[in-house]
Amino acid sequence: MTDPRLTDLVQAVPALRLKTEPSDLEHYGRDWTRRWTPAPLAIALPGTVEEVQAVVRWASQHGVAVVPSGGRTGLSGGAVAANGELVLSLERMNRVLDFNAVDRTLTVQAGIALEAVHNTARDHGLAYPVDFASRGSCSIGGNIATNAGGIRVIRYGNTREWIAGMKVVTGTGELLDLNRGLIKNSSGYDLRHLMIASEGTLGIVVEASLRLTDPAPASNVMLLALPSFEVLMQVFSAFRERLQLQAFEFFTDRALHHVLAHGAQKPFEEMHPYYVVTEFASGDEVQEAAAMAAFEACMDSGWVSDGVVSQSDAQAAQLWRLREAITEALAPYKPYKNDVSVRISAMPAFLEETQQLLGKAYPHFEVVWFGHIGDGNLHINVLKPDDMDNAEFVGQCEQVTTLLAASLQKHEGSISAEHGIGLVKKGYLESTRSAAEIEVMRGIKRVLDPQGILNPGKLFDV
Amino acid sequence: MTDPRLTDLVQAVPALRLKTEPSDLEHYGRDWTRRWTPAPLAIALPGTVEEVQAVVRWASQHGVAVVPSGGRTGLSGGAVAANGELVLSLERMNRVLDFNAVDRTLTVQAGIALEAVHNTARDHGLAYPVDFASRGSCSIGGNIATNAGGIRVIRYGNTREWIAGMKVVTGTGELLDLNRGLIKNSSGYDLRHLMIASEGTLGIVVEASLRLTDPAPASNVMLLALPSFEVLMQVFSAFRERLQLQAFEFFTDRALHHVLAHGAQKPFEEMHPYYVVTEFASGDEVQEAAAMAAFEACMDSGWVSDGVVSQSDAQAAQLWRLREAITEALAPYKPYKNDVSVRISAMPAFLEETQQLLGKAYPHFEVVWFGHIGDGNLHINVLKPDDMDNAEFVGQCEQVTTLLAASLQKHEGSISAEHGIGLVKKGYLESTRSAAEIEVMRGIKRVLDPQGILNPGKLFDV
CATH class of the missing domain: 3.30.70.2740 (Alpha-Beta Plaits)
Structure with missing residues (x-):
C-alpha cells in the first residue's frame, strides 16, 4: 500500500477497513460478467454511513473514481472496477436497523442480502415480495441501483414499488435522507425515485426502508409444455384472465436441456419445444377449478401439449428449479x-x-x-x-x-x-x-456528482 | 393585444388560440386558492403537442414565464399566474388517444378530466383507481404534477403508481417520451418519476399513458362515531387487520356540522366528537362477518359509540357524501x-x-x-x-x-x-x-429548464 492516496485515505478514515491484496482486487473488482479484467486501486469496506461519506470526500479531493459494490451479482458490468477505481464495498453494512409493525417497514443497511430481508420479514409474519435467483448473494443496495425485477413482478412490481425511503451519499459526500417512509409526500422532486435504477452513478445507497406486505397467498405451481412459440401469448391470456398470477415464466427446450444436465429432474417423458412455469393463488375450490379451466382451455385449443401441477411444496420447488437454475446452468458457457x-x-x-x-x-x-x-x-x-x-x-x-x-x-x-x-x-x-433524455441524464449526473467520481463510465460517458 | 410579444406569438404559432379578455385573465389566472390577484399576460390554449412546444420556444426567446394550467383545482397556488406569466391551458387537449386491452393502458391528453378517465375505463370493463372529490374538474396533467392522492391511496397508492408513461415538454421546448408504457425498463434515470410531483417546474405534461386495473371488488361503506381522538388509531388497526380496506377517512364534528348545513343528511340521532367513514371489500359472508367482528371489537373496547353500514349503493353514496362534501362546504369560509x-x-x-x-x-x-x-x-x-x-x-x-x-x-x-x-x-x-436536497432540486431545475421559465417561483425560488 505505497500509493500516497491510500496513505492519505487511511489517515482521513482511520477505522476504515482497506484491502489491497491481488486476490481481493480480483474478487471485488468484478461482477457476474467476466469480460473485464479487474484492476481496482483498492477495496474500502466502511462500517458506517459516516465512513462512506468520508471515503467519498477523500475520493473527491483526490479525483479517484468510486465503484459502489454490493453482492456483485450484476450482469451488466455495473460493479466492475477495471480502471484503478476504489471499490466501496457495502458488505460490512449488512444489518437490519429497524422493524416497524405499524408502518410495516423494515429498515436495513444497503449491504444486506435479499434473502436475509426475506427471512427477517417472514420472522415478523410479513413478506418482502421482490425475488429472484441470486437472492442469497445480491444486496438490497444493488437491487435498488438496478430497480431489480425478477420472478414476481407480474404480481408485485419491481424493487421501486417497495422502497419507502433511503439514505444516499452523493458525489460530494452529502447524505440525503429521502422520503423517510412517508406514504404521501408531495413536497418537490422525488429524488428517491431518481436514485432507483441510477446504477451507482448519482449516489451510494447506504440505508433503505423497505415496505413489507402480507405473505403471498397459498399457491400452486404448474408446468406447461407448449408445441410452438406462437401460442405463448394465448396461453398467457388464458391464464391471466382466469387466475391471480404470481409468476408466469417461459423457457425453451435448450434451457431445459442445460438445467437437466445440471442435475434437475425431467418433468415429462417427452421433450417439448417450449415450457411455461406459472404460479397462482390457489387456496380454495374456486381457484383450483379456475386453474383446471385455464389448463383445459389451452389443451382444447392445442396451445398446450402436456402439463403438471404441484402436489406438494417439494414438488413446487422442483418445478421452480427448472426455471431458476437456468442462469447457473448456463454460466460455464x-x-x-x-x-x-x-x-x-x-x-x-x-x-x-x-x-x-x-x-x-x-x-x-x-x-x-x-x-x-x-x-x-x-x-x-x-x-x-x-x-x-x-x-x-x-x-x-x-x-x-x-x-x-x-x-x-x-x-x-x-x-x-x-x-x-x-x-x-x-x-x-x-x-x-432519446438523445434529449440522455443529455438530461448527463445534466442530472453533474448536479449530484459534479466531479464525476461515482461509477464513471457506467450507463453513459459524461 | 398590443403587447409586441403576443404579436410575435401569434405569428410564431398561427393556429394557437389566445385569450386576453380581463375575465379570461382572471378565470385562468387562479386556482382554488384565492390569495393572489390573477395578472397573467395572456392565456394560450394549444391544441397539439407541437403547439405546446412552439409556445415554450417563444417563451424561451422572450423570457416569458409559463404557468401550465389544467383544471386549476389546486389548493397550493401551483397554477396561479399573478406576475405577467403566460398561462398555458391544456383544456383543449382533453381527448382519449388510445385504449389497449392487452397492456391495460389508457393513453390520454393531459387536459382530460379525472372523471372522464374513470368513465372511459369503466366503459372498457376496467378501472383507474385514483379518486378524489374534484374529479369532475381536475385534469390528469395536474394530478401528475402534484402526484395526487385522494381517498383510495390506502388500497391503490398515489397517481405515481398508475403512470405507465408520459410525454413532457421541457423548458427548452424539447419533447421527452418517457418510459413508453413498459413494465420493466432499467435503462437509466427514470425521468417519468422525476416529473411526477414536480408541479410544472420541470416540464409540461402533454400526454400520459395510465395503467388500468380490475374494477374494485364489491364493497360496503361503514360510518363510525368515535368518542375521542385518542382511540382513532386503535379503530384503524382493528379494521385494517380484519378487512381489505379501500378507504379509511376521518373527520370531526365541526366538519359534519358544515356538511349538514350544506344539505347532507344527519347520520345519527346524536352528535359525536369524531367520525370515520371506511370502505372495505365485502362480497361474501366471510368478509361481512369480519366487518361485524371489527365493529364489535371496537364497540366492546369503547372505541366506537355508534355505527351504520350501508345497505344499498344509494346509502353508501350518502355516507361518502359526509366526507367528500367537506371541502366544498368549507369553501365559503x-x-x-x-x-x-x-x-x-x-x-x-x-x-x-x-x-x-x-x-x-x-x-x-x-x-x-x-x-x-x-x-x-x-x-x-x-x-x-x-x-x-x-x-x-x-x-x-x-x-x-x-x-x-x-x-x-x-x-x-x-x-x-x-x-x-x-x-x-x-x-x-x-x-x-433538507437544504442539500433543495440545492439538488435547484440543480435539476436548471438542467430541464435552464432559463427558469416554467412555473417560476413555485415550489422554491431559484
Whole structure:
C-alpha cells in the first residue's frame, strides 16, 4: 500500500477497513460478467454511513473514481472496477436497523442480502415480495441501483414499488435522507425515485426502508409444455384472465436441456419445444377449478401439449428449479446476455421478428431463451462455442445486439429490462432513450456528482 | 393585444388560440386558492403537442414565464399566474388517444378530466383507481404534477403508481417520451418519476399513458362515531387487520356540522366528537362477518359509540357524501389549509402534539380536521372569521404553520402530503426537505429548464 492516496485515505478514515491484496482486487473488482479484467486501486469496506461519506470526500479531493459494490451479482458490468477505481464495498453494512409493525417497514443497511430481508420479514409474519435467483448473494443496495425485477413482478412490481425511503451519499459526500417512509409526500422532486435504477452513478445507497406486505397467498405451481412459440401469448391470456398470477415464466427446450444436465429432474417423458412455469393463488375450490379451466382451455385449443401441477411444496420447488437454475446452468458457457422488454401488446410482433433475426444471425451459436413473459421481458442467452476466443465471440454477439436494438427501437422497447445498462449495454442506450433524455441524464449526473467520481463510465460517458 | 410579444406569438404559432379578455385573465389566472390577484399576460390554449412546444420556444426567446394550467383545482397556488406569466391551458387537449386491452393502458391528453378517465375505463370493463372529490374538474396533467392522492391511496397508492408513461415538454421546448408504457425498463434515470410531483417546474405534461386495473371488488361503506381522538388509531388497526380496506377517512364534528348545513343528511340521532367513514371489500359472508367482528371489537373496547353500514349503493353514496362534501362546504369560509403527513406509526404522537398546538394557537378560530388517516395524511382547515381581513387572517395562520412545520420536522413528516408546495407552502419546504436536497432540486431545475421559465417561483425560488 505505497500509493500516497491510500496513505492519505487511511489517515482521513482511520477505522476504515482497506484491502489491497491481488486476490481481493480480483474478487471485488468484478461482477457476474467476466469480460473485464479487474484492476481496482483498492477495496474500502466502511462500517458506517459516516465512513462512506468520508471515503467519498477523500475520493473527491483526490479525483479517484468510486465503484459502489454490493453482492456483485450484476450482469451488466455495473460493479466492475477495471480502471484503478476504489471499490466501496457495502458488505460490512449488512444489518437490519429497524422493524416497524405499524408502518410495516423494515429498515436495513444497503449491504444486506435479499434473502436475509426475506427471512427477517417472514420472522415478523410479513413478506418482502421482490425475488429472484441470486437472492442469497445480491444486496438490497444493488437491487435498488438496478430497480431489480425478477420472478414476481407480474404480481408485485419491481424493487421501486417497495422502497419507502433511503439514505444516499452523493458525489460530494452529502447524505440525503429521502422520503423517510412517508406514504404521501408531495413536497418537490422525488429524488428517491431518481436514485432507483441510477446504477451507482448519482449516489451510494447506504440505508433503505423497505415496505413489507402480507405473505403471498397459498399457491400452486404448474408446468406447461407448449408445441410452438406462437401460442405463448394465448396461453398467457388464458391464464391471466382466469387466475391471480404470481409468476408466469417461459423457457425453451435448450434451457431445459442445460438445467437437466445440471442435475434437475425431467418433468415429462417427452421433450417439448417450449415450457411455461406459472404460479397462482390457489387456496380454495374456486381457484383450483379456475386453474383446471385455464389448463383445459389451452389443451382444447392445442396451445398446450402436456402439463403438471404441484402436489406438494417439494414438488413446487422442483418445478421452480427448472426455471431458476437456468442462469447457473448456463454460466460455464460464458453466455452473452440480452435482457430486453417491450409492452406486452408488442410482444407477438417483437418475438416473431426477433426469432427470425436470431435464426439468421446466429446459425453457429446455441441460443437459449427464457423470460418473464407476463412483464414483456425476454432473456436471450447466446452460448460461447468452446473453441472460440471470448473477444471474437462478444464481437460477433454485439453485431447482433445492434440489430436487436434497432428492432427494439421500432417496437418502443428497452435494451435493459432489469439488469441495467452498466458497461455491457452502454453502446445501445440510444435505442431506448432519446438523445434529449440522455443529455438530461448527463445534466442530472453533474448536479449530484459534479466531479464525476461515482461509477464513471457506467450507463453513459459524461 | 398590443403587447409586441403576443404579436410575435401569434405569428410564431398561427393556429394557437389566445385569450386576453380581463375575465379570461382572471378565470385562468387562479386556482382554488384565492390569495393572489390573477395578472397573467395572456392565456394560450394549444391544441397539439407541437403547439405546446412552439409556445415554450417563444417563451424561451422572450423570457416569458409559463404557468401550465389544467383544471386549476389546486389548493397550493401551483397554477396561479399573478406576475405577467403566460398561462398555458391544456383544456383543449382533453381527448382519449388510445385504449389497449392487452397492456391495460389508457393513453390520454393531459387536459382530460379525472372523471372522464374513470368513465372511459369503466366503459372498457376496467378501472383507474385514483379518486378524489374534484374529479369532475381536475385534469390528469395536474394530478401528475402534484402526484395526487385522494381517498383510495390506502388500497391503490398515489397517481405515481398508475403512470405507465408520459410525454413532457421541457423548458427548452424539447419533447421527452418517457418510459413508453413498459413494465420493466432499467435503462437509466427514470425521468417519468422525476416529473411526477414536480408541479410544472420541470416540464409540461402533454400526454400520459395510465395503467388500468380490475374494477374494485364489491364493497360496503361503514360510518363510525368515535368518542375521542385518542382511540382513532386503535379503530384503524382493528379494521385494517380484519378487512381489505379501500378507504379509511376521518373527520370531526365541526366538519359534519358544515356538511349538514350544506344539505347532507344527519347520520345519527346524536352528535359525536369524531367520525370515520371506511370502505372495505365485502362480497361474501366471510368478509361481512369480519366487518361485524371489527365493529364489535371496537364497540366492546369503547372505541366506537355508534355505527351504520350501508345497505344499498344509494346509502353508501350518502355516507361518502359526509366526507367528500367537506371541502366544498368549507369553501365559503376561505379556509387556510394544512395538508400534512407523517408515518402512520408517528401519527399518535403527532396528533397529540398538534391538537395541543392548535388549541393554544387558534383559540378564536374555528378549526376543522379531517383526513386520510390510513395514509398518515391529515387535513387541517382553519376558517376565517367573517369580520377579519384576509391578509391578517393568513398572517396569523402562517405563524401557526411555522409551529406546525417545526413539529413535522421533529416527527419526520411532510408539509404537503398531496396538495403540493406551490406558493402556499414554499416558505415551509425546509421543514420537509433538507437544504442539500433543495440545492439538488435547484440543480435539476436548471438542467430541464435552464432559463427558469416554467412555473417560476413555485415550489422554491431559484
